[in-house]
Amino acid sequence: MKMSISLFSLSLDYVSYVIGIVVIIPLLIWAIVELNEYRTKQQCKRQNLPYARVPAWNFVALFGKRFDMVISDTIRKHGKVFGFNMWNHLNISIADPELAQIVCNREFTKFANHHNMAVSDPVWDNFLFVLKDEDWKRLRAIISPTFSTGKLRKMKPCLDDTIKLMAKNLDEKILKNPAVNMKEIVGAYTMDSIIQISMGIKIDTIHDPNNLIIQNASKLFGQGMSFTELTIFALATAFPNFVKLLGFKFQAEAMKFLANISREIIQKKREEMKIRSKSQKASNFIELILEVEQEQKQVLEQSGKPFKYVNNDELIAQCITFFTAGYDTTSSAILFAIYLLASNPDKQEKLHQSIIDTIEKLAKQRDGDCDDPYELITFDSLNNFEYLNAVLNESMRSLTLVFVIDRVAVEDVRLETSDKKIWFDVRKGDIIRIPPIDLHNDPENFCDPEKFIPERFLAENTAKPFNKMAFMPFGSGPRKCVATSLALLEAKMALLHLFRMYRFSLDPKTKLDYNVILDSLIPKDIILRVDKR
Numbered sequence: 001m002k003m004s005i006s007l008f009s010l011s012l013d014y015v016s017y018v019i020g021i022v023v024i025i026p027l028l029i030w031a032i033v034e035l036n037e038y039r040t041k042q043q044c045k046r047q048n049l050p051y052a053r054v055p056a057w058n059f060v061a062l063f064g065k066r067f068d069m070v071i072s073d074t075i076r077k078h079g080k081v082f083g084f085n086m087w088n089h090l091n092i093s094i095a096d097p098e099l100a101q102i103v104c105n106r107e108f109t110k111f112a113n114h115h116n117m118a119v120s121d122p123v124w125d126n127f128l129f130v131l132k133d134e135d136w137k138r139l140r141a142i143i144s145p146t147f148s149t150g151k152l153r154k155m156k157p158c159l160d161d162t163i164k165l166m167a168k169n170l171d172e173k174i175l176k177n178p179a180v181n182m183k184e185i186v187g188a189y190t191m192d193s194i195i196q197i198s199m200g201i202k203i204d205t206i207h208d209p210n211n212l213i214i215q216n217a218s219k220l221f222g223q224g225m226s227f228t229e230l231t232i233f234a235l236a237t238a239f240p241n242f243v244k245l246l247g248f249k250f251q252a253e254a255m256k257f258l259a260n261i262s263r264e265i266i267q268k269k270r271e272e273m274k275i276r277s278k279s280q281k282a283s284n285f286i287e288l289i290l291e292v293e294q295e296q297k298q299v300l301e302q303s304g305k306p307f308k309y310v311n312n313d314e315l316i317a318q319c320i321t322f323f324t325a326g327y328d329t330t331s332s333a334i335l336f337a338i339y340l341l342a343s344n345p346d347k348q349e350k351l352h353q354s355i356i357d358t359i360e361k362l363a364k365q366r367d368g369d370c371d372d373p374y375e376l377i378t379f380d381s382l383n384n385f386e387y388l389n390a391v392l393n394e395s396m397r398s399l400t401l402v403f404v405i406d407r408v409a410v411e412d413v414r415l416e417t418s419d420k421k422i423w424f425d426v427r428k429g430d431i432i433r434i435p436p437i438d439l440h441n442d443p444e445n446f447c448d449p450e451k452f453i454p455e456r457f458l459a460e461n462t463a464k465p466f467n468k469m470a471f472m473p474f475g476s477g478p479r480k481c482v483a484t485s486l487a488l489l490e491a492k493m494a495l496l497h498l499f500r501m502y503r504f505s506l507d508p509k510t511k512l513d514y515n516v517i518l519d520s521l522i523p524k525d526i527i528l529r530v531d532k533r
């Protein structure tokens, strides 16, 4: 009897635990969520913002949906500006070009930082896109000049080499099967270029897939991130101290491997620079950054101001940024352009013809003493390929890669359009989210946005102008992508030679599908039929 009573009470305990877990905990979470939504709604009212209910992006991802689509739907429902709650913070979505530019440019000092992404990782936390305030300012001032025209000119020969390798690898693939996974080809080109540009190491990703640099670098791309890692990044926005407590390290092994290589190269270059002559100039990113550091040191010493060196951890982080911020983005931009041109054969033929015509013109300017396209196409003559520039711009508009950029308000400010039709208050700590993908697809900014019309970006096209403030594939203002000119150089050079030499067309297996990684749409494999011209 006693035993059955204790069994009975045990099962009662068990039942109450189950009730606790199944009913009370979800109820509590529901109550907290609802309370937060209520507070956000009231906050929106006070700040003159329409309120919308938007699920956190990682829950959206968990249920296999695209967060950019959730935002686009909400814009259609609530208008170009609305407030919503995410991870306990008021987020303000702004899809109005004028207001977006005010945040990124005119009022930049009030919106200088991104939302918190620091996760207490010594390398990750030194990435430029994670840094804030004075640390960001100091490093940005050193890194920006490494992507200047003068410095990029030196990187062009290295890109010639990686393009020749890409063409050789593509020829081999076509011989076996003309239906080629272009993601593999373009991915290898971007990887070979990044490793050569950032560290000065020559590599052939297609034929050397087991190379440790390639294997570790691949882990840092968006696709390498697990759902847990993505969630920890989301948590870092709202609960940085909690994430610190977790002692989270992002892809620790890969970071350590690449950090060690970068450290060795930096050490060697610092030694070399002490003894080498001034006429010997830098040709890769590590050398360039050390060169810029030297140049700035001399200027500041002359002015009597103190100079703050970039420490090795900061330098290493900037090298690794090429993999975290520069790989998926550049290879996807190239891949999107190839896919769009395969889908629009008339535009592809026009591009091919314009490339051939421009190369012929360049050859004539040299009095016919050179017929090597790699020599004729110099860093400076790239600007003559106007239709190519238009194709790349239209492709980045049509398939926008980074679908949302963000800024955090460091003080209270009122934002208002010049016609005073939209105005609202922003409070310190509010997160502004600007969705370039919606700006690029709004018919008020670009007519027939669903069509692929490179001509809209040609200088002579004044008939159908577009809203220049609405075009921001690289973001805008002082916090715009620091490597815009390098990314454009890599993409233009690859497209120029690919469309000079090959014809791309859709294959029965062609499909455009994406992985949504943080704030970017990264295409999955794209199979295309490739024929040599």
Ligand code: HEM
Residues within 6 Å of the ligand: 128, 129, 130, 140, 321, 322, 325, 326, 327, 329, 330, 333, 401, 402, 405, 406, 473, 474, 475, 476, 477, 478, 479, 480, 481, 482, 483, 484, 486, 487, 488
């Ligand atoms: C087509 C290729 C690329 C696209 C579309 C792209 C796009 C972007 C965008 C939209 C931002 C945010 C800008 C803003 O908030 O206003 C950004 C920031 C950044 N990008 Fe890129 N990017 C590309 C290539 C690269 C490459 C090759 C690197 C190489 C290192 C790079 C490094 C960075 C860094 C470090 C930042 C943060 C800048 C800062 O916070 O000061 N990006 N990029």
